[in-house]
Each structure stands twice: as C-alpha cells, then as structure tokens.
Amino acid sequence: MMPLPWIMVFLPWVGALLLLSFPRLRVAAAVNIGCAASSFLLAIALFTVPHGEQGWTRIDALNLPFVLLAAFVALTTAIFSAAMIAGEGFDHWRIRAYHAAFQVFLGAQYLALLSDNLGVLWVAIEIATLASVLMVAVHRTPAAMEAAWKFFMICGFGIALALFGTILLYSAAQALLDAESGLSWAALKRVAARCDADTLNLAFVFLLVGYGTKAGLVPLHSWLPDAHAEGPIAISAVLSGLLLNAAMLAVLRAKAIIGAHPDTITTGPLLMALGLASVLLASLALWRRRDARRFFGWSSIEHMGIAAFAFGIGGPAANLAGLLHMIGHSLVKSAIFFGVGRAAQQKGSQKLADISGLIASDPWLGWGLALAIGAIAGLPPFLLFASEYGVLTAAMAAQPWLAATLALGLVVAMTALIHTLQALCFGTASPDLAAATGGAAVLAPLWLHLAVALILGLAMPAIFTGMLGAAAGIIG
Amino acid sequence: MTFGQLPYDLAHLLGGAVLLLSFVLLYQRRISAVINAFATQGALLALAAAWQGYVQGVTGLYVTAAIAFGAKAVLIPYALHRLVRRFNLQRGVDPALGIGASLIAGVALAGFAMMVVLPATAGQRALAREDLALALSVVLLGGLMMITRRNLISQVIGLLSLENGLILAAVGVAGMPLVMELSTAALVLMLAVIAGVFALQMGESFQSLDTESLQSHRGEGE
Secondary structure, eight states: OOOHHHHHHHHHHHHHHHHTTOOSHHHHHHHHHHHHHHHHHHHHHGGGSOSEEETTEEEOTTTHHHHHHHHHHHHHHHHHHHHHGGGGOOOHHHHHHHHHHHHHHHHHHHHHHHBOBHHHHHHHHHHHHHHHHHHHTTTOOHHHHHHHHHHHHHHHHHHHHHHHHHHHHHHHHGGGOOTTTTTBHHHHHHHGGGSOHHHHHHHHHHHHHHHHHHTTOTTSOTHHHHHHHSSOHHHHHHIIIIIHHHHHHHHHHHHHHHHTSTTSOOSHHHHHHHHHHHHHHHHHHGGGOOBHHHHHHHHHHHHHHHHHHHHHHOHHHHHHHHHHHHHHHHHHHHHHHHHHHHHHHHHTOOBGGGOOOHHHHOHHHHHHHHHHHHHHTTOTTSHHHHHHHHHHHHHHHHOHHHHHHHHHHHHHHHHHHHHHHHHHHSSSOOOOSSOOOSTHHHHHHHHHHHHHHHHHHHOOOHHHHHHHHHHHHHHO | OOTTSHHHHHHHHHHHHHHHHHHHHHTOOBHHHHHHHHHHHHHHHHHHHHHHHHHHTOHHHHHHHHHHIIIIIIIHHHHHHHHHHHTTOOSBOOBSSOHHHHHHHHHHHHHHHHHHHHHHTTTSOHHHHHHHHHHHHHHHHHHHHHHHBOBHHHHHHHHHHHHHHHHHHHHHSTTOTTHHHHHHHHHHHHHHHHHHHHHHHHTTOOSSSBTHHHHTTSTTOO
8 A cells, every 4th residue: 555645645636636627616615625634634644654764755753743734724724715715706717726726735735745855855846836826826917927927937946946956965975875765865864974065065055045935035035925915815824834834844854964964064054144134124024014915924934034043053942943933833824814814805905004903893803813913923822932932042042142133133023013913903993895704614713723823832742842852853 | 087088078068058058048139039049958958968868878868858859949949939929029138137248247157156066066076067067057047047138038038048957967967866757847847937928928917028017016016
C-alpha cells in the first residue's frame, strides 16, 4: 500500500479532479468540505507514522505540526468558503476552477511540507503558486489581473532563484552522494559537513531569497498585499495561513543543511536582517493602508519577519518561539480574514473607511474580529503573546540592540493594529448594504480559531510541546 | 576535463552562446526580433543539453534537450508571434531603462555572476564551475529584462530566458537527479505565464499589452 504521507498529498488532487466535474455550487462546496475533512483526519493519522523518510517524503517533528495546522485551517476555510461563496456570483466554470484550484493548492501545500526531496519541494511550491494565482485572478477584474500578474512575475523570479540555489546545493554535495539519495534533504544534511563551504553559502543565499519571496520577506514581498486583496476572501486565509508557512519551512530546511557544516557563514544574521527589515517596513506600511485586506496582508509580512528574526537568533528557545509564532499567526490571521470577509460582505466594501462599529451592528462578528486583531497585535492571552515574548527575551539575551529595534517595530505595528481595531469594531455602525448570508458557518470558524489560539497560548498539550521542542532542535 | 578537450570546449562554447543571446535579447527594439532571439537561445540551450547528455552519457538529458527545443525554439516563439499578430502588437519594446544603459547593467551583472560563482565553487570541476557562472549570468540578465521592459511580452520573455539559465545550470551539474522532471515543471510554469497573457488579452480587460495600463490598478489606487 502507498505510504500514508503520499495519500495525504494525492487525496486533495484526486478531489480536485472530482471537483472539476461538479457545476453546481452547493454540491461542489460540500465535496470540497468533504475532501478537506478527510485530509484533516489523515493529518491526525500521520502522527502514528514512525518518523523518517518514505521515498520522496519524510515525517519529522518539524513538519508534522504544520501539516496538522494546514489541514485544520484548510477545513475551516472550506466551511467558511462554502458559506460565503454564493455571494461571489460565479458561473459554473468558475465554480469548477475555484474549487479544483483550492484542492490542488492544498495538495501542493502538503507535498511542500512533507517532501524530503528538495526537487519535489520546489515543484510543490511551484504548483501552489500556479493554483493560488488562478484563485487570485478568478474575478478577472483589472485589479485582480494586476495582482495575479505581479504575484506571477515576482514569485516566478523568486522560485527561479530557489531552483538555482537547489542546483548549487547539489553541485556542492555531488561528489558525496549516490544517484539514489539525489536531492534528499536527509542525505544532504548528512554529507553537508564534508561539502565545500563556499558553495553551500552561495546556495543558501539563493534559497533564502528565493523561498523568502514566497514567505513574504522583504525585499521581494510586494506581491503579498495585492494578492491578499483580490479573489474570494477564503483565498487570503489560506495564503496567509498555509503558503507562507510552507515557504518558511523550506528556508528552515535549507538552514538546517547549511548549518550542518562548521565553517559556513552563520545563516543567522542573514535571516535576522531580512526579518527585521520586514518587521520595520511593514510596521510603517500598516499606517498607510486604506484597504482592509491589504492591511492584514502587510501584517502577515510583519509576522513572517518576526518568525524569520527568531530563527536568525537560533538556539532552542528562539527557534521554538519562531515555530509557535508561525502557528499562532496562521490560526489568528485566517480568523481575521474570516471576520473581514463577513464585514466586507455586509458593508459592501473592503475599504477600512467604510467599515466601522461592527460590535454595534453584529456583536458576534465585532467581538470576534476585535479579539482576533488584538491577538495578532500580540496582546495576551493568545499564543502570539507567548511567542513574541519568547522571541524578545531570546533576542534580548543574544543581541540587545537588535531586540530593541525589533521591539520598536512591534510597538509601531501594534499601535497601527489597535488603531484599526478601534475603527473597525467600536464606534457607531456604518450602514449595512447587504444582508449577511451563511449564518453560523461564517463565524464558527473564526471563534474556533480563536479558541485554539487561546488554548495553545495558555496550556499547550504535552504532545505538541515535546514535538515542537524536537523541531527546534532540527533547525539548529 | 579542461581547455583544449572537445567535451569541455564545446560545452563552454554552447554555454557562452546562450549567454550571448541573453545580451542580444537586451538590445532588440522590436517585439518580433526579441521573440526570434529567444527562439535562437532555446535552440542553443537544447544543443547544450544534448551535448551534456552525450558527454555525461545520460539519456535523460536528451529528453530535456528535446523538450527544450520543441517548447522554447518552436512552440513558444510560434505562440508569441501569433499573439503579436493577432492582437496587432507590432511595436517597440518600451524599455523603462535605455538600451545602452541596459547593456551596461547587463555586463555588470555578468561580471558580478562570475565574481560570485567562480571563487565560491573553487573546489569543483572547471566545467561545472564555468557552467554555473554562465548560467547565473543568464538568470540575472533575464531578471534585468523583466525589470527594464514595460511591455508584457518582453517581461514574459525575460522570465523565459531566466528559466533557460536554470536549465543550463541543471544540465551542467553532472549526475543531477530529476533534471527532466524539474525542467518539465518549470516549463509548465512558463506555459501558464503565456496562457495568462492570452487570458489578459482575451478578457479585453486591457487595450494594450503594456504593464503601464495595469499600474493604475495597483496598490491602493489613487
């Protein structure tokens, strides 16, 4: 029988083929939820698989939590999407294309997370790009086309650099590898200590900038806010919740290989520099946004910057904080997009100026969104508070001056977020232009994500604590 | 393998020719000339891949060469020429940076690629090193073309020629696994880009194939 991780990858793709044949909205949305739910169950089952490689996939402490997280966010997003999609007014071709692209995207995400082979990893990230471009462009308005084109060109350039880095990495290790182990991450990591240090360094720079593009790190971040502002809002939730994590994990895999050689450049300062630049740029950019989805897109750049900074510091404590931060960000950011989606639907606009007083008009939505924005700003008691605190303490011990700069960025971003929180949720309600559709299925995912982020922040189950601790060791 | 031996010399010549075509791409002023230069680059890339297949004795590289020739020297240029004719786009390339300045920047980038790759790969065979340096130059020149051209087709060709550089790098590293699969996957991405251009045109969202017309839709809108 096929190994379980392979099924995890192929199930969504089979689902995608199936979804191409459903022209009816209700049926397609239901099948979409069904596929996502089966993937979620499979992701839980993956915890029983012994760690190690199975052909071109691998299971270890680093990817398991993220596969489970991805499957969870995918399931709630599918439910949210089913409730909201009727408002998009799609014809049957778009219904087919949208749902199929969603599942293709998910399969590519699982493949990117689970792959042991760096070539397969690259192909997975590429497929994810193609599928998400399609979903971003699905409305085919000029703005959507512009966003999709930018996404395509910048990410095309980025993943080209990542492939060049992969080729360099192989060329460094070529003499030490046999044909079978090829581009295997585990094999490369084993032989890295005997490779040529300079070639490894060069490869890392390309991999960092390449996959960093997809993770939304400065300087190739500019596709991200635009892509988050177009397409059905469920797409923004999975872009922030899944795609950025998969790309960041690819960077971490590269870091682990390079770090296995004693004489390479320390990869930390590079990651810290890109991370800090992302945080500072985003914290200022947040003040200038007028579009709600673009605003939270910029906030994703900030949070990936914080995570990159944490991995740059390195060591068990900082790595753990970085991983926790990625998990918390995925959960809370997708919750925010659920809330913003509902609000934009009610107000008939996604401009920040057109949305206000949500608590007065719809308390469940208003309070949910308020809590979620508070959580993303790093307020206690959610997971992001714990992780940001962890990053800052680790930074303070390692690099006090950089820690102070990071703290400055965090505070500037936090005030921007709180400012937006007040404008969106409090005050007098702006008039509703459309009746809310979808009922509880729209808000339940939001509150569920908040609850999970709360539980993980206060009392993380021991199995995850142990696993993430081991994962922090893998990154090195 | 070093200078004066046929496998090395010919591989070096073909790699250099691919890079030369990247420069040719940079100074064309007409779209159809850009497409023709790209087709020539694709054909040279196919030759380079086939020669590496012969030298390394890897049959998979012949397949890579055949795919590169079929797609990059024939199919894609044909599709682009049709696109240009059908939507009547016979005009200049609208460089955002002048032709002379682009060439100077191109020379600087090629020099930069040599300076970065050659010292960093000192431990490897000469052929692999030079191949990587040439390939990185092609990659960077493709990126330069993407940045300095406003015309949509020129930008696409910049990305396509950038990808030629990747294939050149992949075939030059002896024993690299998955070369065929990776080059095919990269090709799918490129075909999708071209399909995207078609979609942009068919949707009649824009009157011209000029990214300037997209600019007004970017960001927050003014």
